[in-house]
Amino acid sequence: MHDIVDTEQFDASSEHYWPDRFKEVIRQGLAGTVIEALQSEDAFMSLYRDRYEKTYARYELFIRRIAEITVIGAENGADGMFATIHASAFTGGEMPRRAAYRNSLLTGAFAGPLREAVSRAIVDEYGDDHFYEHAFEHCRGAFADFSSFMNRLAELVTVGAVNGSEDMLAAVYRSLFFKLPLPVARRYPKRLKRW
Numbered sequence: 001m002h003d004i005v006d007t008e009q010f011d012a013s014s015e016h017y018w019p020d021r022f023k024e025v026i027r028q029g030l031a032g033t034v035i036e037a038l039q040s041e042d043a044f045m046s047l048y049r050d051r052y053e054k055t056y057a058r059y060e061l062f063i064r065r066i067a068e069i070t071v072i073g074a075e076n077g078a079d080g081m082f083a084t085i086h087a088s089a090f091t092g093g094e095m096p097r098r099a100a101y102r103n104s105l106l107t108g109a110f111a112g113p114l115r116e117a118v119s120r121a122i123v124d125e126y127g128d129d130h131f132y133e134h135a136f137e138h139c140r141g142a143f144a145d146f147s148s149f150m151n152r153l154a155e156l157v158t159v160g161a162v163n164g165s166e167d168m169l170a171a172v173y174r175s176l177f178f179k180l181p182l183p184v185a186r187r188y189p190k191r192l193k194r195w
Helices: 008-013 022-040 045-052 059-090 112-126 130-138 146-177
Strands: none
Touching (some): 022 112, 045 059
């Protein structure tokens, strides 16, 4: 066994990841919105005092943790939508058809300006990538030009982020209702380019 060449460092150096700077827009915009909404009326103050005061020293830390969980949900939702789009492109299928949930648990969290900023960041970040130019070629008939294709892609990823944040908020609300610890939220690993 000792004669086997260790190629781990070489393999790792050849891995390329998708950029994810657009997530910084989500982190900055969504976290602040959630914190502001939940602190403005002390929405969960009685629940905090009753169940979470021993875990979180101050109400602000408790609300900040809820905001962080929501942001992680949004990031994971965006990654999930990218995975769906990539799977569709690899099989030569159409762009997925997804819509944001009808009802929002935190109305206005992903309001117009934040949605537009996230979409713009996605178009700026991925608009020059060869993969998306190739994917556009497969569904050219459905879109007038490449920019409309990229706008639709950004819209879908933003919808994934919105739905991901709503899913995590639902998990938070279930925890609050049943007086359980806040749900565990982990970011997905960085997305690896496979070509």
